[in-house]
Amino acid sequence: MKIALLGYGKMGQTIERIALERGHEIVLKKDEFNTFEGLSNADVAIDFSIPAVAVENITNCFYANVPVISGTTGWLDRYEEMATLCEERKGAFISSSNFSLGVNLFFGLNEYLAKMMSKFNSYTVDMEEIHHTQKLDAPSGTAISLAKAVIENSDYTSWTLEDAKENQIHIEAVRTGNVPGTHTVTYNSAVDTIEIKHTAHNRDGFALGAVIAAEWIVGKQGIFTMKDVLELK
Numbered sequence: 001m002k003i004a005l006l007g008y009g010k011m012g013q014t015i016e017r018i019a020l021e022r023g024h025e026i027v028l029k030k031d032e033f034n035t036f037e038g039l040s041n042a043d044v045a046i047d048f049s050i051p052a053v054a055v056e057n058i059t060n061c062f063y064a065n066v067p068v069i070s071g072t073t074g075w076l077d078r079y080e081e082m083a084t085l086c087e088e089r090k091g092a093f094i095s096s097s098n099f100s101l102g103v104n105l106f107f108g109l110n111e112y113l114a115k116m117m118s119k120f121n122s123y124t125v126d127m128e129e130i131h132h133t134q135k136l137d138a139p140s141g142t143a144i145s146l147a148k149a150v151i152e153n154s155d156y157t158s159w160t161l162e163d164a165k166e167n168q169i170h171i172e173a174v175r176t177g178n179v180p181g182t183h184t185v186t187y188n189s190a191v192d193t194i195e196i197k198h199t200a201h202n203r204d205g206f207a208l209g210a211v212i213a214a215e216w217i218v219g220k221q222g223i224f225t226m227k228d229v230l231e232l233k
Helices: 012-019 053-065 075-090 103-116 139-152 202-217 225-232
Strands: 002-006 024-029 045-049 066-072 092-095 124-131 159-160 168-175 181-189 192-201 222-224
Touching: 002 012, 012 024, 012 181, 024 192, 024 202, 045 053, 045 202, 053 066, 053 075, 053 222, 075 092, 075 222, 092 202, 092 225, 103 139, 103 181, 103 192, 103 202, 103 225, 124 139, 139 168, 139 181, 202 225
Parallel strands: 002 024, 002 045, 045 066, 066 092, 092 222, 124 168, 159 168
Antiparallel strands: 124 181, 181 192
C-alpha cells in the first residue's frame, strides 16, 4: 500500500516507522516546506498535521481521489463542510480524535458507563486530560469525544474548561512534560467515586490505529468511524 503522510512531525514519523514495518511504502511526506506532489500516486493519505492546514490537506485528498485518514483535531468546526465534499467527490474519509485501539475501546466503555450512570443523579461527572506541552488544542479532541458521549446519554448539555454550571461537564486540560495522553472520567457522589482512565505510554498506539484504519479504508467509499474499522457497532 502506498501512503501519503500529511504532516511529518513526531506522529508522522511514528506512523512512517510502523507503516514500513507492516510492509507499506511512503510516497509523500508533506510538511510546510514541500507541496502535494506525489499525492495522486498514493492509495491512501494519513493526516496528522495542525488545525490550520488540516482542511486544505483533506480537500486535496478528495480532489486527488485519495481516501484520507485524519487524526488532526482543532478544525472540526468545518467537519460538515469536509463531509459534504467527501460525498460530492465520492471519496472515503475517517476523522477521529484518537485512532488508538485502546482509546476506542475506552470510548465504548465511557458510553456504556454514561448510560448506566444517567439513572443516578447523586453523581456528577468531570474529566481530566493531560498532554505534552506541544499540543496546540485544549481540551483534546479525545476529551471532547468523551464529553459528547456523556452528553448524548445523560442530562448534561455541554462541556466547559471553566467552573461547571448546572448540566455542564468540567474538563481540566493539563499541559506538562512529554505526556502522550492521559484521559480520566470521574463520577463523584457524597459517598464514593467511580473512575475510568486511559493512559497512553507512547505514540505507537495512535500510529498503529491510524495505519490499520488506512489499510481498512482502501477500496471503500463513504464516511466511516473507528467503530466501523474495529467492528464495535
